[in-house]
Amino acid sequence: MPPSRTSAAAQSANFSTISVTFLGTASAQPSSTRNHSSLALCFGGRGDTWLFDCGEATQQRVQKSDVKMGKIRKIFITHTHGDHIFGIAPLLAGCLNGAGGMIDGMVDSRMEPADPKELTTLEIYGPLGTRAFIRSALRLTHTRLDGRYVVHELRFPRDPPGGDYTTLPPHRCELPGKNLLQTPMDDVQWGKGIWNDVYADDLVTVSAAPIEHSVACVGYVVNEQPVPQKMDPSHYLPHIKRNKAPIAYLSRLQRGENITLDDGTELLGVPKRAGRKLVILGDTYDPSPIMPLAVGADLLIHEATNAYLPGIDPATNNDDTEEVVQARTTSRGHSTPQMAGRFARLIGARQLVLNHFSARYRGDDDVNEEAKTVMDAIKGLAEKEFCGEVVCARDFMTLHVSR
Structure with missing residues (x-):
């Protein structure tokens, strides 16, 4: 049973458009042309916006984009590395009219309206530690909110049962969330579980699976219901x-x-007919556990942190080879463009978007010829493995997912 199921009877029969806006496409460190990781999934017709990851300064990127802060209803965190979660507390304050000055033991009338239904509830999904991080950030900064939030954690089998990684009491505006356990896969080939339908309504479902990284990490699959x-x-x-x-x-x-x-x-x-399928991966050197959910994706968003670009990237070492760069990248929990292309081919994706680039790869390739040369070369590496459409993401780029 999913943690929440919203009736769409009063909403449009289907989404007229589904679009993705990249708010941050950098790996580890931001640069002058790339911000920390975050992207916005916008549903036309219904008007909802969902964020996937929320790195530092995501709130500012939202304000500079066409994404509407007031439309954000859900946030999905892939893993708790700082470049994917540091921006969530200020983003929550921005979405829910936050301010400083919360005093424990005192009831702020702004937070206790006569009808609790008037309050916005923002849902957050992420692995163990997401709840503790948000609670600590909000409570220790004395942040008060004009709305409610809830955190549902996707628990791995190795996670301690019931543990939240914090002894702090819940924030006044935090509603009880669920700890979601994996559903075992019937096919012993995969040997791992999935989180099936962590969210579902009449128009869309979201499922998830673990993907291999240096820490616990999750990939999400968004399925539009049959149209x-x-x-x-x-x-x-x-x-x-x-x-x-x-x-x-x-x-x-x-x-x-x-x-x-x-x-x-x-x-x-x-x-x-089948609705659209979007596969949004976090950091990974091996996303194969999500493959059963990802087959036939209309859009795959896959990281491509490092690439072997001799003669193009001045940071290339003299003793580097394609194999050396892949081994070094994999050892750090990440992927090369070729690895992304191979996975896109394996799942039969229609379009591959490369994301999460090293800070040395500039993100202004739409106006900078040198950056365009580098990004075209990265795109070409993925195209050697995948014959579908390949796009290199840059900040503020918006892609429409066609039927």
């Missing part, structure tokens, strides 16, 4: 008119319902 195909009313209208049935039956048929008319004619609802 009705376009209806041909002329196929149904003669039968509806002959039976003097309500014209409103067309709406039910469009939703996929089957209808039996008075004369016994059965009208089959419009069949649905």
Whole structure:
């Protein structure tokens, strides 16, 4: 059972657009052209925005982008390295009208409205330590909020049962979250569990799986629910008119319902086609545990921290080779463009977006020729392994995920 399930009956029948805006594409250290890791997933029609990771200064990147702070409803953390989580406390304060000056034992009327339903609740998902980090950051900075937040932790089998890594009491605005345990995989080939449907509603589901890094790390798979195909009313209208049935039956048929008319004619609802699938990985040198969930991705976002670029990257060592760079990158828990391309090919992805670049790879390749040469070379390395579309992410880039 997912921790929450929201009815979408009052919302649009499907998302008109799904887009990804990259707020930070740097690895480890920010630079003048790349910020720490974060991206925003925006759903057209419903208007929700979800963040994946929240590195330092993410709040400022949101303010400089077209992403709306007030639309952020969920934050998914891949792992608790600082470059992926340091920005979450100020981001929460920005989303929930935070301020300093909370005094323990005193009730602030701004935080206790007559109707608690008026408060925004922001949901956060992440591995063990996410809850403790946020609680500590908010309480020790005496931050008060005008809304509520809840942290659901994706627990690994090796995690201590029930442990939160903190003895601090919950923040006044923190609601009780769930500790989500893995579902074992039936296929012994993988030997690892997954977190199935950690969130689900009528329009979208989110599942997760562990991916290999230097610390506990998670990759997320966002699946749009099956979408009705376009209806041909002329196929149904003669039968509806002959039976003097309500014209409103067309709406039910469009939703996929089957209808039996008075004369016994059965009208089959419009069949649905698969929705869009997005795979968003954290840092990894081996994402294979997520493969069963990721097959057939429309969009794969995969890190490509380091690359072997002789004659292009001046930081290339004389004794470097492609194998040496891959071994060094892997030893630090990261991937090369070729590794990303191979995984994209394995899961049959339609589009690969390379992300999480070393600070030495400038992110202004749209205006800087030297940076463009480097990023084109990185893209070319991935294209040697993957024949689909490859894009190198840069800060403030927005991609639309087509059907």
